[in-house]
Amino acid sequence: MASSAPSTSATRLPPAHDLGATWSFLEPGIELMMTRLTEGMTYQRYMELYTVAYNHCTSSRMASPASNSDLGGLGAGGSSKSGANLVGADLYNCLIRYFQTHLAGVRKGADSLTDEPLLKYYASEWDRYTTGANFVHRLFAYLNRHWVKREKDEGRKHVYTVYTLALVQWKEHMFKHVQTKGRLVNALLKQIEKQRNGEVIETSLVKKVVDSLVSLGLDEVDTNRQNLEVYRSEFEKPFLEATELYYTNESDAFVSQNSATDYMKKAESRLKEEEDRVELYLHASTRTKLIPCCDTVLVRRHASMLWDEFQTLLDLDKAEDLYRTYTLLSRIVEGLEPLRTKFEAHVKRVGLAAVEKVAGANADGLEPGAYVNALLEVYRNNYNTVMASFRGEAGFLASLDKACRDFVNRNKATGTSTSKSPELLAKHTDALLKKSNKTSEESSLEDALNDVMTVFRYIEDKDVFQKFYSKMLAKRLVNFASSSDDAEANMISRLKEACGYEYTSKLQRMFTDMGLSKELNDNFKESMAKTHDKSELDIDFYALVLANGFWPLQAPQSDFSIPTELLPTYQRFERYYAAKHSGRKLTWLWQLSKNELKTNYLAQKLQFQTSTYQSAILLQYNTNDSLTLEELMSATGLNEQTIKPALAVMVKAKVLVLEGGDSYEINEDFKSKKMRVNLNLPVKAEQKAESTDVMKTVDEDRKLLLQATIVRIMKSRKTLKHSQLIQEVVSQVSARFQPKVPDIKKAIDQLIDKEYLERVDGQKDMYSYLA
Incomplete structure (x- = not known):
């Protein structure tokens, strides 16, 4: 060198x-x-x-x-x-x-x-x-x-x-001298307080002095590494203390003279100012101490006031103020839980009030559409509140779900029964999917089905909905009353997505049978056209062949004598089907069949739309003008329980006239403004009985499902304690319905009797699976 x-x-x-x-x-x-x-x-x-x-x-x-x-x-x-x-x-x-x-x-x-x-x-x-x-x-x-x-x-x-x-020399011989008794930092704090009070200060000056304190932090071991000791001990600590004191005094004074909503705006503004202050002239590390300090003073100290104000804001639907409440209280750990609890109670209360309003004094006569729309309106309003004011926060969505599940299943319309809501929802869905639905346009129907699934999500007894829906779907298909096959398939697809393949397997099989029946009828007509004269085939005929076990249909409750006018067609189809499918037996469900009869006895040429039972009754008047109840029962083979409702509809429509309490006469003066007169109308008594039958079926299915679930659990676990078995059954079955513990215990006892399970010797609460 x-x-x-x-x-x-x-x-x-x-x-x-x-x-x-x-x-x-x-x-x-x-x-x-x-x-x-x-x-x-x-x-x-x-x-x-x-x-x-x-x-x-x-x-x-x-x-x-x-x-x-x-x-x-x-x-x-x-x-x-x-x-x-x-x-x-x-x-x-x-x-x-x-x-x-x-x-x-x-x-x-x-x-x-x-x-x-x-x-x-x-x-x-x-x-x-x-x-x-x-x-x-x-x-x-x-x-x-x-x-x-x-x-x-x-x-x-x-x-x-x-x-x-x-x-180092500046720190020892300049800074320590001007910082005696906090002189320099006090000057800084006064400038910051001036700014908080709304005065304009020279922020660049504050930043330059603060930055100098950062620069004076020197690591004794590694002088290339910054040390914030001077900044933190000389400035940050007194700054945070001054901040806490300033906002404590200001917030207390403001709260005493202003409303809670005004205070929230003030606190929101102050918190934003402190965030900006970090950017303006403080070291970035101070943010992690300054913001929690402000949160404690501005939010936690006044949290009770904000919690109390929350209900008023909900009642008045003040979306902006609700959002402000949410953002402020989300800054503290314990801030949101009281809001979620209040929100859940609010949704439940509003839901119950909405149902009570539409139910009125007579809950039994409640219109399903009005009921479902009342539930949906409450859900939509509060869902929009969650998304707009609470930013879709998971805790509020959970509170909304819990409240909806509560008031959807238990309200004035349902009483103590949890099966009423699924029944009303199924009836509403049935109305939507019928041809008679006025809003069957594709887009509006799609939205309506979305709404159905929204309510369905909260239904506890989904198996009840399934039973009613299945029965109503069967009726729509049998009566060719569906608005469209696409709409039906769309709904089934939604249910399948929500509850799985097993839930909808029978519903899908119904559609398969409808397709097979069309093919069968087309082939039957072609065959008859080849083997019979046209004069022999003067009756328009269509038969639905439905697989037993997949359709929720019952056998007729009465014997029936087929009218001679219908007998040849009936016999032809029986022979054709037997030849095509040997070994199969047809069970005719006459109570579901319907006909159209043309009148020749009136001045008007009318068409009566009737049930097959009504057709059999009216056809008796081709040869008689007046018949007693006994004579009609003898001619048709119908029992009194079945024939009386059919006659009642025709008497009410004035097609027949009841004379002397027992004699039914044909009314030759019958007139109608319509060319097609529908006599095949549902009877309220039958509808009530149908609901009762559905619930009986549901109860039987639940017993079997509980037993099957217990066997499945025990087969995989071999041995299990009573409490654990109960918990697992509830967990697995709750997707279909909410099981009651006594019902589960009863199912366990039945399986023990059937020798599927046994109690372990010496342990009363332990079960063992018997292979």
Whole structure:
């Protein structure tokens, strides 16, 4: 390594080993950099200074005792070190003494200053000092790279690069002086309080002073790593304390004079200001302490007031204020749970009131569409509230679901029965899917079915819905009353997605039978056309052949004598089917059959739409004008329970006239404004009996399902405690209905009797599976 750098000037440079001469040469240049940098320095002058510093640091001679004693060592390097080390240490000590002397003058200028003038003076001097120190740091680059590095490598503490040394000296001899009794930080806090009070302050000034405190944090072990100790202890701690005190006083005063909604707006504004304050002039790490501090003071301290106000906002549907309540209380851990509880109770209360309004005094006569629409309106309104005001938060959605499940299954219309809601929903769905539905356009029907599935999701007894829906679907298909096959398939697909294949397997089989029946009837007509004269086939005939076990249909409740007019067609189809499917037996469901009869006895040529039983009755009047009940029963084979409702409809329509309480006469003066007169009308008594039959079927199916579920669980587990078995059964069956524990216990006892299970000896609450 060269012992000296070449000089580019005619100026006489001091001897490299002479510390006194060297420092006398360097000090004016350092003073210029530190105090009068705006005057500028020529490149030639800077290179002379750099060369002198370089020459001295690379000098291998020992400095003279006189030089050392004149300047005084400050302990940065030991006297036992080599010449190069000693020379580096003395020059380092000279820099220390210079910075201390310089700062003694700087801090005098701050002695009489307070508040904003102090901040301005401090910031201005900090800028001048750090800029100059940066140039001085580069001037002593060789000292930094070699002597300082070697000292640090040997573990000597409190030895720094020149710029860091300058910061250390500022901290000790300037900052600590102006921070006596918190003078500097108090000035900062006053500026921040002014800003909070709405006054305009010089934020760049605050930022510059705060940044200086960050810069003064020096890690003793690794000076290249920032340490926030000064910032946190001197500024952040008192800043947070001042913040807490400020907002405690302000919020208490505001709450005492303003409404809760006004307070929420104020708190929201203040929290936004503090977020911005971090960006404006605080260190980013302060955010994690400042925001929780503000949350505690502005939200947690007034949480009770916000919780109390929540119900009023719900009742008035104040979406914006509800959102504000949600966002504020979501900032604290315990903030939202009371809101969720209140929201759940609110939805339930509104739901019950809505049902009570549409149910009126007579819940039995409730129109299914009105009932379902009342449920949907409550759901939609509160779902929109959750999405708009609570941002779809999972806890509020869960509260909504719980409340809906409650009031959908238990309300004034349902009474104590959980089967009423699924029945009404099934009837509403039936009305939607019938041809008579006025809103059967594709888009509106799609929306209506979406709504059905929304309510269906909350139905607990889904098996009850399935039974009613299955029965109604069967009627729609048998009577060709569906609005469209696509709509029916769409609904079945939705139910399958919600409850699985098993839930809809029978429904899908019904559609298969309808297709097979069409093919069968087409082939029958072709066959009859080939083998019979046209005059023999004067009756239009269509038979649905439905697989037993898949359709929720019952056998006739009465014997029936087929009218002679219908008998030939009946016999032809029986023979055709027997020839095509040997071994199969047809069971004719006359109670579901229907006919059209043309009248010849009236002045008008009318068509009566009748049930087959009604047709059999009316056909008797081809040869009689008046018949008694006994005569009609004898001629048709129908029992009294079946024939009386059929006759009642025709008497009410005035097609027949009841004379003397027992004699039915044909009304030859019957008139109608319509060419087609529908006599095949449902009887309310039959509908009630049908609902009862459905529930009996549901009860039987539930018993079997409980037993099957218990056997399936025990087969896989072999042995199980009573309580665990109950829990698993409830878990597996609850997708179909909510089982009662006594019913599960009864099913267990029945399986023990059937020897599927047994109680383990010595353990009353343990069951074992018998293979």
